[in-house]
Amino acid sequence: MRPTDAVGALDLDRIQGTILRERPLPYFGSYLLYEVGDAAEGRAMLRRLLPHVTTAAGWEHPAQDAWLNVVLTHPGLARIGLPREILDGFPRELREPMRTRKEFLGDIGESDPANWDFPEHGSFDIGVLLMAPDETAFAEKLAIGHGAQEDLPSVRRVSRLDIRTPDNLREHFGYADGISRPYIEGQGGTPRRGQSLAKPGEFILGYVNELGRTATGPGPEALWRNGTYLSIRKLHQKVAEFRRFLTARSEDEYGAELLAAKMAGRWRSGCPLALSPEKDVTVEPERLNDFAYYDDDPRGLRTPVASHIRRVNPRDALKDTIVDVRLHQLLRRGAAYGPMLPEGVLEDDGVDRGVVLAFANADPARQFEFVQSQWVNDGDFISAGADQDPLAGNHVTDADFSYAAKPVRRRLRGLPAFVVTKGGEHVFLPGVNGLEYLADGHW
Structure with a gap:
């Protein structure tokens, strides 16, 4: 087992919370997906959401709080005005819609993208991810998501998918879920018995990965540091x-x-x-x-x-x-x-x-x-x-x-x-610094 102090502490207050925060049980949440027609309005939406973004700071405490996080697709990054020279530097998996990789990922037969319904219209630009331990806290976060779109006529919600704990507190096949996850070096706390250890650069950009290299992204460090990619699947x-x-x-x-x-x-x-x-x-x-x-x-x-x-x-x-x-x-x-x-x-x-x-x-x-x-x-x-x-x-x-x-x-x-x-889609989950960079638009 490698020592857990091999790297410095992570910038928890700059990392969006969904990477480290434990899901509450029970949970209530939603995926709100938006399409952007005007770059300035898309950036305005990000500016409105920024004060409400939940970070990973305090992740080690019992998850009794609610959180709101923000992701963008590659087309979404383009629609808020990110320059082409930066866009072209993102991984191929982000640049190409997941639906175009159907044979490689096994999305054939009933799973063919022609049958997909999430998002309902096939694509989106900005996603707002909500999670809460009760319906009251969920409603409060939902209101923030809805409010960020107000008076922005070119920003249109194209899909909403609510998530919540089944009555038996398990997933639908009846299995207890969310049991295993790696311990990320530098996150703080103590690894659980049998928990695998992982270099932070396997999951968070700007840190050393298992190859001994710093995981980086395209463009300035302000854009990609403390961010990651989410591979999202609706099954x-x-x-x-x-x-x-x-x-x-x-x-x-x-x-x-x-x-x-x-x-x-x-x-x-x-x-x-x-x-x-x-x-x-x-x-x-x-x-x-x-x-x-x-x-x-x-x-x-x-x-x-x-x-x-x-x-x-x-x-x-x-x-x-x-x-x-x-x-x-x-x-x-x-x-x-x-x-x-x-x-x-x-x-x-x-x-x-x-x-x-x-x-x-x-x-x-x-x-x-x-x-x-x-x-x-x-x-x-x-x-x-x-x-x-x-x-x-x-x-x-x-x-x-x-x-x-x-x-x-x-x-x-x-x-x-x-x-x-x-x-399904690969999306970019920026760090707080990345969201600030994108909302500012001074590239």
């Missing part, structure tokens, strides 16, 4: 289909829960199979990530090699391979949308429900896009051929899921797609 969850699959492939209720755990790598309570492979037990919060794979479970007898959490975060399982897991870490922020399908219901009610994921990464190509294309939608890195993530894979063609069991290995064939991509 519709086929809850009824998932429940039917578990029931059809299991002999009893215990078998269905075990299968759900094998697919995820955790019991639905959040208890990891690595700590309790045979039954769901209560685990103290500080132990939920206190496990590894290389020495304790190389063959996946406890946590299947192809399970969701082992795919998206292999931990130490690949340390004898050419893959350096440290270069592909993601800081994941997820929140559910849509009402919960009542417990026990096995038929789809036609209501849209799922999760919105925002992955913070300073290098979208080797972080989000690598994980999505190589670990979620391909199985070569674990010698599983074309088999995909059992929960998050696109499963357009015949999909299988195998896991070690006694007396013989179990293989489930013909997995349907349990999630469908309904929207």
